[in-house]
Amino acid sequence: MTFTNEHGQGRDYPSRAVVDLAAIRHNLGVLRAAAPDALQLATVKANAYGHGLVPVALAALEGGADWLGVAQLAEAFTLRKGLDEAGVARADAPLLAWISTSSSDFAAAIESDIDVSVSWTWVLADICAAARQVGRPARVHVKIDTGMSRAGSTLADLPALASALRMAADEGLVDVVGAWSHMSRADDPTEAGNASTANHVRIFEEGLAILADAGITPRIRHLAATSGILWHPETHYDMVRAGIGLYGLSPDPAVASSSELGLVPALTLTAPLTSVKVIEEGTPASYGGTWIAPTRRWIGLVPLGYGDGILRAASNRARVTVHTASGPLDAPQIGRVCMDQFMIDLGPADGEADTPTARSGQAPAAVGDLAVLFGADPSPMADDWARAANTINYEIVTNLGAHIPRAYIGDADATDGTPS
Numbered sequence: 103m104t105f106t107n108e109h110g111q112g113r114d115y116p117s118r119a120v121v122d123l124a125a126i127r128h129n130l131g132v133l134r135a136a137a138p139d140a141l142q143l144a145t146v147k148a149n150a151y152g153h154g155l156v157p158v159a160l161a162a163l164e165g166g167a168d169w170l171g172v173a174q175l176a177e178a179f180t181l182r183k184g185l186d187e188a189g190v191a192r193a194d195a196p197l198l199a200w201i202s203t204s205s206s207d208f209a210a211a212i213e214s215d216i217d218v219s220v221s222w223t224w225v226l227a228d229i230c231a232a233a234r235q236v237g238r239p240a241r242v243h244v245k246i247d248t249g250m251s252r253a254g255s256t257l258a259d260l261p262a263l264a265s266a267l268r269m270a271a272d273e274g275l276v277d278v279v280g281a282w283s284h285m286s287r288a289d290d291p292t293e294a295g296n297a298s299t300a301n302h303v304r305i306f307e308e309g310l311a312i313l314a315d316a317g318i319t320p321r322i323r324h325l326a327a328t329s330g331i332l333w334h335p336e337t338h339y340d341m342v343r344a345g346i347g348l349y350g351l352s353p354d355p356a357v358a359s360s361s362e363l364g365l366v367p368a369l370t371l372t373a374p375l376t377s378v379k380v381i382e383e384g385t386p387a388s389y390g391g392t393w394i395a396p397t398r399r400w401i402g403l404v405p406l407g408y409g410d411g412i413l414r415a416a417s418n419r420a421r422v423t424v425h426t427a428s429g430p431l432d433a434p435q436i437g438r439v440c441m442d443q444f445m446i447d448l449g450p451a452d453g454e455a456d457t458p459t460a461r462s463g464q465a466p467a468a469v470g471d472l473a474v475l476f477g478a479d480p481s482p483m484a485d486d487w488a489r490a491a492n493t494i495n496y497e498i499v500t501n502l503g504a505h506i507p508r509a510y511i512g513d514a515d516a517t518d519g520t521p522s
């Protein structure tokens with residue numbers, strides 16, 4: 103298996119992220135079955151949620167994704183370049199970047215066939231200037247703020263934006279491809295959550311009516327992300343934008359787990375133990391001595407830390423599975439997670455000799471044994487780290503450093519299904 107990272111080198115980092123592209127394609131199929139009549143946009147922002155931008159985008163296209171979406175224009179440029187280099191025709195890979203700023207290079211976006219989002223008339227003015235410069239219309243998706251209060255035109259501002267869009271379209275400066283929004287509580291099954299989603303839909307409909315009054319009828323209306331796809335069919339419209347589900351994770355494992363949803367987590371994060379040793383009862387581990395050996399213990403050292411994206415907030419609460427010669431061993435993470443490493447408790451060492459070593463034959467694990475931080479069931483999951491760190495699985499995977507060597511398995515083009 104070839105592992106590479108952002109510097110093109112895999113060998114000298116001990117940790118590994120293995121991304122199963124067959125799982126990505128499978129998850130896309132699950133999401134397509136949940137929204138069979140909608141186009142599928144694969145959301146690959148934030149380095150494809152830590153999984154690797156271009157390989158995941160290619161797998162998503164192979165799995166039948168109709169569109170690709172990122173947040174930042176910079177990501178879109180990188181992605182378009184990667185797709186061009188992979189020989190993917192631009193017409194087969196429409197690409198939307200949804201953060202537009204006053205410093206966005208809209209001319210380059212037009213030239214790279216990247217659709218952009220417009221929420222405000224001042225952004226539209228910049229887009230029109232770029233379209234004049236390039237001599238080609240910009241493809242835009244008008245964003246309506248349906249209750250998230252993030253990007254998007256409020257209904258109060260929308261009539262002005264709509265008439266500006268109408269004029270720009272008449273001048274041949276923009277092609278209004280889409281109208282879209284994003285929901286804030288589609289993962290929340292409570293009455294208040296459902297009321298919020300209903301309100302998003304109502305405001306979206308009002309926004310579409312305002313656009314229609316101005317003569318703007320976008321071809322693609324899109325509102326739902328993964329939780330909308332799974333739990334709110336009325337939000338599917340013409341296209342859906344799957345993110346977390348594509349990676350095999352549930353938008354909220356408390357509502358339904360990955361396996362309950364039929365999703366397969368695509369990324370497995372491992373690192374080999376770099377030390378296995380005994381410490382005496384009462385010995386503290388890591389900064390601040392927040393963990394103290396309750397008895398004489400075997401402890402292991404894992405070469406991953408918060409500099410790699412392992413959240414320090416998970417300290418003393420996460421677990422890993424160590425694959426030892428005698429089988430998998432469940433080991434709690436102990437003491438504070440350091441910048442580059444953390445320790446795990448491998449169990450009591452009561453009967454050991456005075457100066458045992460990892461190679462004494464009595465150790466529960468050996469140097470080099472693989473610790474699995476998270477992956478697909480039944481290993482620990484990103485969900486477990488999220489619970490330990492009091493956050494969401496999105497943050498666990500997105501946080502993984504681009505320097506962690508990644509390898510891709512399950513490539514649809516590989517004849518024998520093994521990684522190249």
Ligand SMILES: *Cc1c(COP(=O)(O)O)cnc(C)c1O
Nearest residue numbers: 145284327328343344345346347
């Ligand atoms: C991140 C994001 C998505 C994907 O959301 P998931 O919950 O990961 O499916 C879709 N649309 C927008 C605008 C986003 O920011």
